[in-house]
Amino acid sequence: MIEFYNVTKAYVSKQKVTVILNDATFVVPRGVNLGILGNNGAGKSTLLRMFSGVEKPDSGEIVRRARISWPIGFSGALSKTLSGEENVRLIARFYGRDPAEICAFVADFSELGDYFQMPINTYSSGMRARLAFAASLAIDFDIYLVDEVISTGDRSFREKCEAAFKMRSHYSTVIMVSHQTKTIEDMCDAVAVMHHGNLHFFDDVNDAKALYEA
Amino acid sequence: MSETLIKTRHEARAQSASYNELEGQAGLWEGILNFMEVHTTLNLRFIGTKFRESFLGYAWMFITPMTWIVTMALVFVLLGRRPPIETDVVSFLTTGMIGFITFRETFSLCVSSVRTNRHLYYFGHVKYFDVVLSTAVVEFMTTQTVFWVILVGNLIIFGNFEIHDLGDLLLNFLLVWLVGLGAGYFTAMLAQFSSAVPRMLPIILRPLFWCSGLFFVAGELPQVAQDYLYYNPVLHCIEGIRQAAFINYESRFYDPMVPIWFAFGLFAAGQLLDKNAQRSVSVQQ
Numbered sequence: 001m002i003e004f005y006n007v008t009k010a011y012v013s014k015q016k017v018t019v020i021l022n023d024a025t026f027v028v029p030r031g032v033n034l035g036i037l038g039n040n041g042a043g044k045s046t047l048l049r050m051f052s053g054v055e056k057p058d059s060g061e062i063v064r065r066a067r068i069s070w071p072i073g074f075s076g077a078l079s080k081t082l083s084g085e086e087n088v089r090l091i092a093r094f095y096g097r098d099p100a101e102i103c104a105f106v107a108d109f110s111e112l113g114d115y116f117q118m119p120i121n122t123y124s125s126g127m128r129a130r131l132a133f134a135a136s137l138a139i140d141f142d143i144y145l146v147d148e149v150i151s152t153g154d155r156s157f158r159e160k161c162e163a164a165f166k167m168r169s170h171y172s173t174v175i176m177v178s179h180q181t182k183t184i185e186d187m188c189d190a191v192a193v194m195h196h197g198n199l200h201f202f203d204d205v206n207d208a209k210a211l212y213e214a
Numbered sequence: 215m216s217e218t219l220i221k222t223r224h225e226a227r228a229q230s231a232s233y234n235e236l237e238g239q240a241g242l243w244e245g246i247l248n249f250m251e252v253h254t255t256l257n258l259r260f261i262g263t264k265f266r267e268s269f270l271g272y273a274w275m276f277i278t279p280m281t282w283i284v285t286m287a288l289v290f291v292l293l294g295r296r297p298p299i300e301t302d303v304v305s306f307l308t309t310g311m312i313g314f315i316t317f318r319e320t321f322s323l324c325v326s327s328v329r330t331n332r333h334l335y336y337f338g339h340v341k342y343f344d345v346v347l348s349t350a351v352v353e354f355m356t357t358q359t360v361f362w363v364i365l366v367g368n369l370i371i372f373g374n375f376e377i378h379d380l381g382d383l384l385l386n387f388l389l390v391w392l393v394g395l396g397a398g399y400f401t402a403m404l405a406q407f408s409s410a411v412p413r414m415l416p417i418i419l420r421p422l423f424w425c426s427g428l429f430f431v432a433g434e435l436p437q438v439a440q441d442y443l444y445y446n447p448v449l450h451c452i453e454g455i456r457q458a459a460f461i462n463y464e465s466r467f468y469d470p471m472v473p474i475w476f477a478f479g480l481f482a483a484g485q486l487l488d489k490n491a492q493r494s495v496s497v498q499q
Contacts (some may be wrong), residue, residue, distance in 0.1 A: 052336055053335065053338065054332070054336055055336045056491070064338075066337060067338065070336035070337065071336075074333075074336065076336075077330040077333035077334055079259060079262065079339065080436070081261045081262065082262050082263065083264050086262060090255050090259050091256060091337070093251060093254070093255040093258075094251075094252065094255055094337045094339060094340070095337075095339075096248075096251060123299050
């Protein structure tokens with residue numbers, strides 16, 4: 001589970017202060033797939049980074065008691081000078097998993113072929129996204145973080161990603177931020193809306209929509 | 215509003231109590247193994263990245279110190295100056311230059327590593343100190359490689375090679391590295407509170423280049439200068455390196471406790487800032 005205690009977070013952009021959370025206290029228990037709706041600029045990605053532990057709150061405390069993923073499909077942590085295989089080996093080692101087993105899964109899932117052994121700076125953006133998605137799905141996490149997208153690439157690869165991710169969502173917790181109610185409706189069983197520095201929680205997505213679209 | 219999601223702190227703590235009991239049993243050994251696993255992985259990643267980025271980048275780590283050594287050797291020859299120690303010019307300059315570079319590179323790379331590797335914090339186990347330490351370890355290996363390549367080059371080209379006490383030499387290189395690591399860690403953590411801090415690095419490093427004994431030994435200086443420079447830990451380390459390298463040199467200035475206290479003090483202050491910077495996000499996996 002992830003616990004937020006009296007968390008406040010704000011950022012300044014173009015001389016304007018945006019309050020993302022104002023003294024928020026809540027807990028995301030295991031087994032609840034939570035969707036967070038918010039307009040562009042509301043601070044959804046910042047909130048997701050706070051869940052992941054990369055971003056710190058201005059005040060308050062966040063306690064994470066679970067193995068939490070990086071945002072699904074995030075490729076920023078991949079070293080461009082290393083090959084796809086080398087990157088995946090290192091990720092496997094970070095999480096104490098067998099590198100050979102994880103590499104076999106990613107090579108198969110990403111369908112990169114010989115490119116898997118080549119440096120990432122030779123990849124197209126689509127290939128990089130495939131590798132990042134496959135690597136995200138290769139490690140079993142208690143909580144998966146999703147920033148808008150759960151799939152990438154052409155239709156068949158998108159379908160494969162969605163199927164694999166839905167399977168994981170049955171036995172892991174998903175925390176997804178999005179500005180699209182449809183995606184959240186499909187994936188989540190509880191919804192929160194970011195609204196003027198507060199997170200309003202709902203069990204029914206229709207109630208959430210009413211506040212979000214108001 | 216969802217009742218499942220909003221709980222009081224007391225309720226949440228009670229729900230996670232069983233988890234904490236399991237956590238307590240994980241023990242020190244698992245912590246050590248995890249620490250080693252993370253650091254081995256980071257070291258492999260940094261080595262892989264550092265040496266493949268570009269050939270010029272790889273060559274640069276040799277070019278910079280060698281340019282300085284050749285230039286200063288020419289200055290010594292042109293001025294008719296001999297090293298203050300009974301040894302050849304290249305060995306004298308190399309010990310000072312590589313000693314200083316070990317400090318400078320460890321210091322500055324540790325400071326920048328916290329920001330340049332920020333994406334690695336998405337991997338739950340990786341913390342600021344892990345990145346700083348691994349950066350420093352790779353840098354130590356790099357500067358040691360450069361040192362030994364230059365010494366072997368000096369032997370092949372000029373037939374000069376002098377190492378008096380190898381163990382003591384490595385200890386003093388380790389000491390100057392520790393000072394760089396402590397200073398880098400402290401400054402990197404300070405930079406978490408103010409983005410202006412990294413911009414101050416040249417202000418610290420430039421005077422240190424000229425007053426850390428790269429081109430002289432401490433005993434040559436007037437007593438008043440020695441008194442002031444007693445608080446320069448890098449000068450002590452370079453004196454120590456030269457004392458270990460050259461059989462005919464014994465430094466009266468050298469006090470290893472100065473760099474040890476500097477490194478320890480900066481490291482402790484860095485830890486304090488680190489704890490303060492991360493106190494709001496705790497990871498219990």
